[in-house]
Amino acid sequence: MARASNSKGKTRIQKEKTEQILSAALDIFSAYGFRGATIDQVAEKAGISKPNLLYYFDNKEAVHAELIKRLLYIWLDPLNQLNEEGEPVEEICAYVQRKLEMARDYPRESRLFANEILQGAPRIDTLISGTLKLMVDEKVSVIANWVATGKINDVDPHHLLFSIWSTTQHYADFDVQVRTLTGPKAKDRFEDASKYLDFLFRSALTPRS
Amino acid sequence: MARASNSKGKTRIQKEKTEQILSAALDIFSAYGFRGATIDQVAEKAGISKPNLLYYFDNKEAVHAELIKRLLYIWLDPLNQLNEEGEPVEEICAYVQRKLEMARDYPRESRLFANEILQGAPRIDTLISGTLKLMVDEKVSVIANWVATGKINDVDPHHLLFSIWSTTQHYADFDVQVRTLTGPKAKDRFEDASKYLDFLFRSALTPRS
DNA sequence: GTCTATAGTCGGATAGAC
DNA sequence: GTCTATCCGACTATAGAC
Numbered sequence: 001m002a003r004a005s006n007s008k009g010k011t012r013i014q015k016e017k018t019e020q021i022l023s024a025a026l027d028i029f030s031a032y033g034f035r036g037a038t039i040d041q042v043a044e045k046a047g048i049s050k051p052n053l054l055y056y057f058d059n060k061e062a063v064h065a066e067l068i069k070r071l072l073y074i075w076l077d078p079l080n081q082l083n084e085e086g087e088p089v090e091e092i093c094a095y096v097q098r099k100l101e102m103a104r105d106y107p108r109e110s111r112l113f114a115n116e117i118l119q120g121a122p123r124i125d126t127l128i129s130g131t132l133k134l135m136v137d138e139k140v141s142v143i144a145n146w147v148a149t150g151k152i153n154d155v156d157p158h159h160l161l162f163s164i165w166s167t168t169q170h171y172a173d174f175d176v177q178v179r180t181l182t183g184p185k186a187k188d189r190f191e192d193a194s195k196y197l198d199f200l201f202r203s204a205l206t207p208r209s
Numbered sequence: 210m211a212r213a214s215n216s217k218g219k220t221r222i223q224k225e226k227t228e229q230i231l232s233a234a235l236d237i238f239s240a241y242g243f244r245g246a247t248i249d250q251v252a253e254k255a256g257i258s259k260p261n262l263l264y265y266f267d268n269k270e271a272v273h274a275e276l277i278k279r280l281l282y283i284w285l286d287p288l289n290q291l292n293e294e295g296e297p298v299e300e301i302c303a304y305v306q307r308k309l310e311m312a313r314d315y316p317r318e319s320r321l322f323a324n325e326i327l328q329g330a331p332r333i334d335t336l337i338s339g340t341l342k343l344m345v346d347e348k349v350s351v352i353a354n355w356v357a358t359g360k361i362n363d364v365d366p367h368h369l370l371f372s373i374w375s376t377t378q379h380y381a382d383f384d385v386q387v388r389t390l391t392g393p394k395a396k397d398r399f400e401d402a403s404k405y406l407d408f409l410f411r412s413a414l415t416p417r418s
Numbered sequence: 419g420t421c422t423a424t425a426g427t428c429g430g431a432t433a434g435a436c
Numbered sequence: 437g438t439c440t441a442t443c444c445g446a447c448t449a450t451a452g453a454c
Contacts, residue, residue, distance in 0.1 A: 035245035121385045159405040163376045170375035176330045196368040203413040
């Protein structure tokens with residue numbers, strides 16, 4: 001019997017249901033973590049029954065695995081766009097902005113990822129040591145080259161990336177705290193963050209004359 | 210009957226057991242989140258039986274609540290030390306270093322906090338909008354004053370704090386990822402982070418002449 | 419105070435009718 | 437394909453012996 005865990009050989013109806021489920025699952029998993037989320041919650045949010053959900057996915061793990069699989073592509077895209085041929089400071093600042101836009105537009109994905117890492121990455125360790133590490137290693141050497149040729153100041157490329165990820169993802173992962181502390185008067189926290197982060201990284205990277 | 214949830218009127222034995230339980234609980238809760246942690250795990254790690262644990266604490270929530278309560282004091286201490294009378298750039302850079310040391314020495318506390326915020330702070334919302342916000346508001350106005358008098362560059366105080374928190378806590382919360390991506394050759398990630406973060410914030414804050 | 423045994427509940431997964 | 441009903445394991449919490 002055909003199972004709907006992959007996208008091959010499915011009818012239009014099946015695809016729609018699968019997407020409904022995954023969207024609901026992203027809501028629930030990102031908000032409560034893997035353990036904290038229940039299939040019942042996901043099914044209810046997707047507007048179907050629990051057994052029906054389990055007709056489309058073998059089990060809870062399978063739903064989560066599919067979400068993680070899709071996450072990686074969205075996740076790596078902004079880093080992928082970092083162009084070795086571009087003007088170094090501008091390239092990095094543009095990367096910061098793309099990452100911040102991701103935190104604004106895909107907060108659920110950010111939190112899903114954070115939940116996993118925070119708990120020791122039990123279900124995504126191969127992803128991190130595999131695809132992610134490969135891409136990071138590549139971009140780290142690009143940045144190291146910019147440092148070596150004096151195009152940007154002497155910073156550790158790994159830690160530069162960590163600081164970009166953490167500062168931008170913070171607005172998705174710690175959103176509750178950010179909103180509480182900035183208060184209701186703050187109009188657009190992402191607008192303010194955009195301006196601040198651009199200044200922060202530009203100041204640190206632009207070579208002293 | 211005396212319950213051991215608070216520290217009043219307890220024997221030495223009771224205090225020790227309570228500390229054993231809380232230390233074990235910090236391990237488990239920070240690693241698996243509230244929902245993912247089980248009392249059995251905590252009891253086993255503390256070297257006692259589950260009913261015995263529940264003799265010392267009313268229930269699972271009570272253990273967690275006590276951890277959170279204690280967390281706040283450790284958490285606010287580095288910010289507390291920020292001295293309005295000191296030299297602004299040095300004060301902030303010293304704060305960054307203290308926060309980084311906290312991430313190194315108290316990673317479990319950092320992850321416990323992150324787990325809570327990430328899932329919408331269901332058990333600590335009053336803490337954030339209460340004590341934390343009060344202290345943050347106070348320090349924000351100190352920083353705003355430094356900006357107004359030209360002692361540091363024109364940055365948004367809230368977002369400065371967010372970037373300090375996120376970059377430093379990243380080394381506790383995303384430790385798995387950091388270690389995987391920097392690789393085994395990296396001797397001391399905290400040493401490298403210390404150097405990098407000092408440069409980052411110093412560059413951005415030091416007033417242009 | 420600490421244990422064994424167990425009650426009670428929840429959640430993942432399956433059976434089987436339609 | 438979708439539902440109702442249900443099984444079963446896991447987990448919180450309590451009862452009661454010692």
